[in-house]
Amino acid sequence: MPCRWVRRGCGARGASPAWSSCCRPRRCARSSAFAPSTCRAHWRRDRVRPHGLADWFAVGLITLMDELTSVFYAPAEAHRFIGTQAIFFIAATSLLMRVLSTRMVEIAQILELHDIRGGGVYSFSYFVLGPVASFVAVASIMVSYILTACISTVSAVINGTAFLPLGPATQYGLILGVIWAIAGLNILGIRENARVTFGIFVVAAFVLVNLIALGFLHLAPGSPALMLGSAQSVIGSVTGSGLPHAVAVVTVGVASCILAYSGIESVIQTAGLVDSWRDVARAYWFLALTVGIATPLMSALALSAPIDLAAHEGDLITYWATVVGNVPFGVVVGLVGSVILVMAVNTAYVASSELLERVGHRYRFGWLIATNRRASLYRIHILNGALYTSIILLTEGSQAILAEMYAVSLLASFCINIGCLLIYRYFQGTKEIRAYHTSRTGTLLLELVLLACFVYLAAHRPYGTGLWAAVVGVLLAAGIPFSRRYGPEAQEIRRSDYPMEMLLALGEADGPLHVWFRR
Structure with missing residues (x-):
């Protein structure tokens, strides 16, 4: 080709x-x-592109396959923390993510105007705040990738083997086997094929649409009352006990359900694959009309079904498929879920390698970004596999602990992105982004909500806070000296030490120049 x-x-x-x-x-x-x-x-x-496949659809499809996996573990984890209120807050968080996506489109436009493609939170934080803040962004997104791979692997094994009598040791071995099998494929340079990905999407969409239809056809008599009770409970808590209590309820609810939309940042992370920020906007609309609707529906139907949720935290959707259908259909749902969860693990490998490659080129870490004969970043893939394995061993493959850890880094990356957008807008206004811009007041309110959720999770999820803080500390300690010595800014400053280069650059300028002399 x-x-x-x-x-x-x-x-x-x-x-x-x-x-x-x-x-x-x-x-x-x-x-x-x-x-x-x-x-x-x-x-x-x-x-x-095969058969004229649109860029925005390709990016939306990649992200959808990543974000859709959250439905296999996020609803049960949300219910574990806030009970039946999770039904309401998963739907409400979907709307909040739609608001967040409009700000992501604005960020994509700003990056494009300054000839910066892809990189997401890292590129934007570097552009607005410089290298130090960008290391915090790198740490946040790297922790997200690590935990995406870990929780997706654990969930893939649990759902794929839900009907097999496997012992803990065998399950543990399968989890580690999946991690290193995907690492091996990436080291060998074997990558996902667009046609295969699209085919898996068609099969997954067909199975999940049938699952939702069966959920409505076999709706339990008490399910509508349970869904209505969830909304009434939240509304009563918000309106009945004053503003501080209302803020606390919303903060806890959104923070507990944010995991259901963990792939939303992947669109702007892969914005370098599209031609324009308008394609990013179309990709976000595609996600809003697919995952943004399917996830709340499946969550509400599964959480309101007559199921022992404590006994089926790991395989809630798979077991629910047997309740509304039959065991063979449950096996199909479990296998489909396992396949797309494994694809999410591969996405984490690829995305983290691209991020580290970008950082490595900027700060000249040649030893890290060396490639083999198949043009694979094999050292990064081995490093990723080792990190994923260590987290699995530390958490003993517990989906509950991994979910607690995941949300902290995810919210940290959201807060950095929206915070940088606020700083840019308050200093630059809209003079560069006349084509598309959002309300600064709305962005400020969104940032306050995200910050409140982050503070709550940081205080109540010690494992996640510890991992995030440790990675941030290591990157700051190692990265700041490198950025001062090898960063692009240092190279530009060193160029001013050569007077002839300055004179040649001044002579090549077309327009007027303003020169300031300072002793």
Whole structure:
């Protein structure tokens, strides 16, 4: 299949659009196109789209397969913390995520205007706040990727083997086997195929739509009253005991259900795969009209069904499929869930390797981003596999502990993104983003909600807070000295030590220049 290489911004402020010393072209081995020799962080490989598949749909599909997996573990975890109020808050959080997605589109537009493609929270925090804050962003998103892989692997094994009499040791071995099998595939350079992904999406959509239909057809007599009672309970708690209590109820409810939409940040993270921020907006609408509707429906139907939720926290959706259908249908749902959960693990491998590659190129960590003969970032994949294994061993493969840890880092990345957007808007206004912008007041309120949820989780989820704080501390301790010595800003400052370069740059300028001399 022919391939082409497309220029993308490196994300450094003041970066020149000209060829950099690490981006000299070489002939592509598979076609007559030119490809970069080493600096993959400035480029992306863009295969010809099969059958005219739209960019926004491809990105939306990738993210949907990641976000859809949350329904297999998030509803049970939300119910464990807030009971039947989870039915209402999962739906309410879906609306909040739609508001958040409008801000993500605004961020994508800002990054595109400054020739920065992809990178998500890392690129935007670096652009607005500089290298120190970007290390906190890298830590947050890396912890999210680590826990995405871990909880998805555990849930995949639980749902895929729900009807098999496996002991804890066998289940443990399967979890570690899945982690290293996917690491091996990535090291060998075997990647997901767009047609295969689309085929799995069609099968998963068919199975889950039938599951929702069966849920309505076999709705338990007490389920409608339970759903209505969930809404009435929340409304009564919010309106009956004053503003502080209402804020506490909303904070706890949203924080407990945020995990159901954990893939929403992946769209802006992969924005480098699309041509325009408008494609990012279309991808978010696609998610809102699919996962944003299916997740609350499935959660409400499953949580209101006559099921012993404490006994089926790990395989709630799979067991619910046997209640509204039969055992063979439950097996199918479990296998489909297992497949898309394994795909989410692979997404975590790929996304984390791309993020670390971007950081490695910026700070010249050549030893980390070395590739093998199959152009695979094998050292990063081995590092990821070791990290995932260590977390599984520390938590003993407990889905409940992993879920507690996951939400903290997820909310941290949301808070950083929206906080950076607020800073940008209050200093720059809308002069650069006339085409699309949102309300600053609304963004401020959204940031306050997210911060309140983060503070609550940080105080009540010690495992997640400890992991997030440890990774942030390590990256700050190691990253700040490197950023001062090897960062792009340091290189630009060192260039001013050569007077002839300054004179040549001044002579090449087309317009007027303002020069300040300072002793």
